[in-house]
Amino acid sequence: MSAVIPDHLHDHHHPAPGGLMRWITTTNHKDIGTMYLVFSFIMFLSGGVMALTIRAELFQPGLQVVQPEFFNQLTTMHGLVMVFGAIMPAFVGFANWQIPLMIGASDMAFARMNNWSFWLLPPAAMLLIGSFFVPGGATAAGWTLYAPLSVQMGMGMDLAIFAVHIMGISSIMGAINIVVTILNMRAPGMTMMKMPLFCWTWLITAYLLIAVMPVLAGAVTMILTDRHFGTSFFNAAGGGDPVMFQHIFWFFGHPEVYIMILPAFGIVSQIIPAFARKPLFGYASMVYATASIAILSFVVWAHHMFTTGMPVAGQLFFMYATMLIAVPTGVKVFNWVATMWRGALSFEPPMLWATGFIFVFTMGGFTGLICAIAPIDIQVQDTYYVVAHFHYVLVAGSLFALFAGAYYWLPKWTGVMPSETLGRLHFWCSIVFFNITFFPMHFLGLAGMPRRIPDYALQFADFNAMASVGAFGFGLSQLIFIAVAVRCARGIGQRATARPWDGAEGLEWTVPSPAPHHTFETAPVLR
Amino acid sequence: MSLAARIAGSTLFFALTFATAGTAIAQSRYNLQPPATGVASQIYDLHTLMLIICLVIFIGVFGVMFWAVFRHRKSRGAVAANFHENTTVEIAWTVVPVLILLGMAWPATQTVIEMKDTADPDITIKATGYQWKWGYDYLQGEGEGIRFVSNLSTPRAQIEGGAPKNEAYLLEVDNPLVVPVGRKVRILTTAADVIHSWWVPAFGVKQDAIPGFIRDAWFRADAEGIYRGNCAELCGRDHGFMPVEVHVVSAAAYTAWVAERQAASAASAADDTREFTLAELVERGAQVYATNCAACHQPNGQGLPPAFPALDGSPVVRGEAAGQIAVVLNGRPGTAMAAFGQLLSDADIAAAITFTRNTWSNSSGEAVQPAAIAAARGG
Numbered sequence: 001m002s003a004v005i006p007d008h009l010h011d012h013h014h015p016a017p018g019g020l021m022r023w024i025t026t027t028n029h030k031d032i033g034t035m036y037l038v039f040s041f042i043m044f045l046s047g048g049v050m051a052l053t054i055r056a057e058l059f060q061p062g063l064q065v066v067q068p069e070f071f072n073q074l075t076t077m078h079g080l081v082m083v084f085g086a087i088m089p090a091f092v093g094f095a096n097w098q099i100p101l102m103i104g105a106s107d108m109a110f111a112r113m114n115n116w117s118f119w120l121l122p123p124a125a126m127l128l129i130g131s132f133f134v135p136g137g138a139t140a141a142g143w144t145l146y147a148p149l150s151v152q153m154g155m156g157m158d159l160a161i162f163a164v165h166i167m168g169i170s171s172i173m174g175a176i177n178i179v180v181t182i183l184n185m186r187a188p189g190m191t192m193m194k195m196p197l198f199c200w201t202w203l204i205t206a207y208l209l210i211a212v213m214p215v216l217a218g219a220v221t222m223i224l225t226d227r228h229f230g231t232s233f234f235n236a237a238g239g240g241d242p243v244m245f246q247h248i249f250w251f252f253g254h255p256e257v258y259i260m261i262l263p264a265f266g267i268v269s270q271i272i273p274a275f276a277r278k279p280l281f282g283y284a285s286m287v288y289a290t291a292s293i294a295i296l297s298f299v300v301w302a303h304h305m306f307t308t309g310m311p312v313a314g315q316l317f318f319m320y321a322t323m324l325i326a327v328p329t330g331v332k333v334f335n336w337v338a339t340m341w342r343g344a345l346s347f348e349p350p351m352l353w354a355t356g357f358i359f360v361f362t363m364g365g366f367t368g369l370i371c372a373i374a375p376i377d378i379q380v381q382d383t384y385y386v387v388a389h390f391h392y393v394l395v396a397g398s399l400f401a402l403f404a405g406a407y408y409w410l411p412k413w414t415g416v417m418p419s420e421t422l423g424r425l426h427f428w429c430s431i432v433f434f435n436i437t438f439f440p441m442h443f444l445g446l447a448g449m450p451r452r453i454p455d456y457a458l459q460f461a462d463f464n465a466m467a468s469v470g471a472f473g474f475g476l477s478q479l480i481f482i483a484v485a486v487r488c489a490r491g492i493g494q495r496a497t498a499r500p501w502d503g504a505e506g507l508e509w510t511v512p513s514p515a516p517h518h519t520f521e522t523a524p525v526l527r
Numbered sequence: 528m529s530l531a532a533r534i535a536g537s538t539l540f541f542a543l544t545f546a547t548a549g550t551a552i553a554q555s556r557y558n559l560q561p562p563a564t565g566v567a568s569q570i571y572d573l574h575t576l577m578l579i580i581c582l583v584i585f586i587g588v589f590g591v592m593f594w595a596v597f598r599h600r601k602s603r604g605a606v607a608a609n610f611h612e613n614t615t616v617e618i619a620w621t622v623v624p625v626l627i628l629l630g631m632a633w634p635a636t637q638t639v640i641e642m643k644d645t646a647d648p649d650i651t652i653k654a655t656g657y658q659w660k661w662g663y664d665y666l667q668g669e670g671e672g673i674r675f676v677s678n679l680s681t682p683r684a685q686i687e688g689g690a691p692k693n694e695a696y697l698l699e700v701d702n703p704l705v706v707p708v709g710r711k712v713r714i715l716t717t718a719a720d721v722i723h724s725w726w727v728p729a730f731g732v733k734q735d736a737i738p739g740f741i742r743d744a745w746f747r748a749d750a751e752g753i754y755r756g757n758c759a760e761l762c763g764r765d766h767g768f769m770p771v772e773v774h775v776v777s778a779a780a781y782t783a784w785v786a787e788r789q790a791a792s793a794a795s796a797a798d799d800t801r802e803f804t805l806a807e808l809v810e811r812g813a814q815v816y817a818t819n820c821a822a823c824h825q826p827n828g829q830g831l832p833p834a835f836p837a838l839d840g841s842p843v844v845r846g847e848a849a850g851q852i853a854v855v856l857n858g859r860p861g862t863a864m865a866a867f868g869q870l871l872s873d874a875d876i877a878a879a880i881t882f883t884r885n886t887w888s889n890s891s892g893e894a895v896q897p898a899a900i901a902a903a904r905g906g
């Protein structure tokens with residue numbers, strides 16, 4: 001990471017502490033962004049190790065590698081770590097680095113709170129991962145933490161609850177910071193409708209975060225009191241209702257899905273025009289589509305609950321509302337394709353990842369539409385079909401967009417061009433192994449394999465073996481990215497100019513590469 | 528098949544399915560299981576319809592994208608156009624999808640309404656989820672009063688790799704649910720501990736079983752046969768090991784089965800009023816323990832602390848019989864220890880208790896008789 005510590009630090013008027021203290025005390029949006037990104041990558045690798053252990057167990061029928069209770073801990077923690085530790089913080093890292101650079105602000109609005117939002121995360125991660133080592137192990141109730149199963153768990157559950165609380169506080173603080181920065185600190189002349197789409201998607205995401213993280217905190221707190229303080233929120237014997245937990249959880253959970261994908265849409269909307277050398281098609285409709293997805297996301301939660309046995313009217317309402325989301329999502333895909341149409345395309349690594357994103361994410365979108373149809377969902381709910389669906393949108397969606405963004409902005413962050421050969425290799429290995437892993441899961445789910453099981457009937461053996469092989473290939477391919485990032489950080493490779501991609505537009509490309517420690521201390525003026 | 532051959536084989540399948548996604552629809556290996564009820568075939572057709580619509584849109588959109596990817600390349604001398612909006616196009620691609628969605632919603636709505644129509648069943652059966660087995664109570668119609676528990680019957684050795692696996696590995700039970708063909712069967716679901724989900728793919732039925740609440744679903748099987756499914760909601764350690772097995776039989780075979788069951792339950796009712804010797808109780812109890820208790824308390828009685836306590840040396844098992852009877856009859860609310868009073872006969876409970884009190888290092892030498900259980904139930 002030495003290259004992200006630019007020499008300009010020393011020119012500056014107030015002396016900054018060096019070494020570890022620099023990172024602990026920093027209020028600089030670039031330092032904090034870097035820490036978020038490194039943290040999320042470490043969590044991504046830990047969640048990945050859990051996933052590979054799961055796939056090793058599922059390689060063949062029978063129990064070989066782990067026992068069922070540990071298997072359930074692994075699936076649960078894989079989900080929690082990837083969602084709260086990897087994907088969400090990674091996007092916040094992008095927001096920290098890019099939003100001030102893109103809107104011409106000198107830093108985030110609340111710099112000290114920014115430091116605090118990051119430094120809450122490592123303790124939360126330690127609680128979460130440390131829970132493997134307490135008596136009874138980590139929580140094994142699934143990342144959805146459904147009551148009453150979660151009420152039965154050992155103390156690993158309490159640690160997970162506290163971890164979720166802390167991460168929630170961190171997310172809310174981060175979100176407030178982003179909202180205030182975007183609304184108040186744009187350079188003169190940058191009206192809302194001139195703002196880069198990445199900032200728009202993050203603005204909307206930040207509102208979603210502020211709206212739903214407290215709901216999740218409430219849900220897990222109720223579990224905590226049911227566990228230890230004799231309440232019966234989710235216990236029928238005491239007048240409660242277990243399904244109530246699901247309603248509360250998914251009222252958070254569905255918007256959460258968009259929290260993890262809207263910033264990805266933003267990143268892709270920056271990259272496609274840059275490498276098509278053509279302005280984004282339908283900018284305004286992109287903004288409206290993002291906003292309508294966000295609003296709709298509050299009225300579809302019970303599509304996760306079709307099998308709980310809602311009345312007909314409930315099933316129909318949530319089915320129709322969910323299907324509607326396909327419209328704004330479709331608009332986005334059409335806009336991206338129209339942006340590429342009659343452009344002058346070139347496929348450097350960022351564009352490869354972004355194009356791969358559109359292609360594979362859209363498959364996840366289609367299976368999402370299929371899941372929206374309540375009768376079909378009742379067949380595939382809690383099967384591998386759903387596992388395939390959400391990995392198509394979260395891995396091929398969020399993760400691929402994160403990599404696209406990383407390759408796109410690494411020159412700005414480090415001053416060095418990421419290796420094109422390695423970037424291509426990383427992309428092709430990832431997309432091939434990704435599909436080998438997750439495509440057969442559609443078949444498994446349709447044919448009737450439930451999710452969250454450590455062992456399965458014999459007819460599922462072939463596709464599981466294939467998925468496991470693919471998973472190890474996918475996991476190993478991610479190590480390529482470490483090589484890319486370390487080379488950039490070490491300064492190995494071609495130097496980047498201020499605007500290394502000839503089609504790239506935006507204020508971030510007007511400052512030198514690597515971006516100096518302090519940028520836009522006097523606001524730039526647009527046109 | 529060797530492992531390498533299997534991987535090679537499955538990779539080939541994968542390549543083939545990519546190439547022939549359309550023709551794969553007919554095969555169940557790649558698709559929903561062959562439907563055995565009217566609702567399941569509606570679901571099957573809905574899914575096929577959705578798949579075709581999505582495939583057409585997919586090919587259209589990505590046809591355009593890949594055309595651009597290959598033709599509009601800078602390296603081929605393409606010069607970027609400068610258009611960036613077109614109101615007509617944008618309205619069209621908002622409105623047309625809405626119309627397509629309406630086309631999808633219409634048949635889906637009809638199926639939802641049909642699935643929910645549980646009125647006027649011929650037979651009503653309550654399915655209760657326990658960690659980790661299903662209990663069935665025939666509540667109404669022919670066979671009323673029959674009740675039994677259905678456990679996974681795959682031997683542990685097959686799961687741990689000590690023995691070759693059966694064809695119905697993990698999908699087989701000791702006491703399958705039996706229903707007559709062509710009759711409307713209403714399933715009421717509930718649970719004793721955590722949420723489970725009763726699922727038979729070929730029937731198009733998946734209904735969560737929620738502790739403290741009753742939900743319902745229905746099916747009318749078109750053909751005789753054995754249909755298999757699983758618990759579909761994570762319910763703890765052995766969630767993957769509580770299958771559902773349904774035998775759909777002819778009306779005559781069903782009547783015969785009902786008669787046989789009723790005779791068996793008369794015999795077991797007689798057991799509940801009998802006196803047993805210690806040896807008889809221990810022998811019977813070993814069986815009851817193996818199917819009902821060993822999953823948690825383990826065959827060696829050591830349990831899996833801290834989740835499941837050891838019974839070997841447990842103060843409750845070593846203490847007064849009344850204390851242990853109360854735990855087994857009523858369970859411990861809020862823990863995985865279920866109330867076995869609703870599940871097992873007095874004789875079975877008496878036998879299981881006697882067994883645990885007279886095995887491993889426990890040796891009370893005392894026989895707990897069914898009458899003691901009946902007395903504990905009464906008061």
Ligand SMILES: [Cu+2]
Pocket residue numbers: 253254257300301303304
């Ligand atoms: Cu959702």
Ligand SMILES: [Cu+2]
Pocket residue numbers: 722723724758759760761762763765766767769
């Ligand atoms: Cu289960």
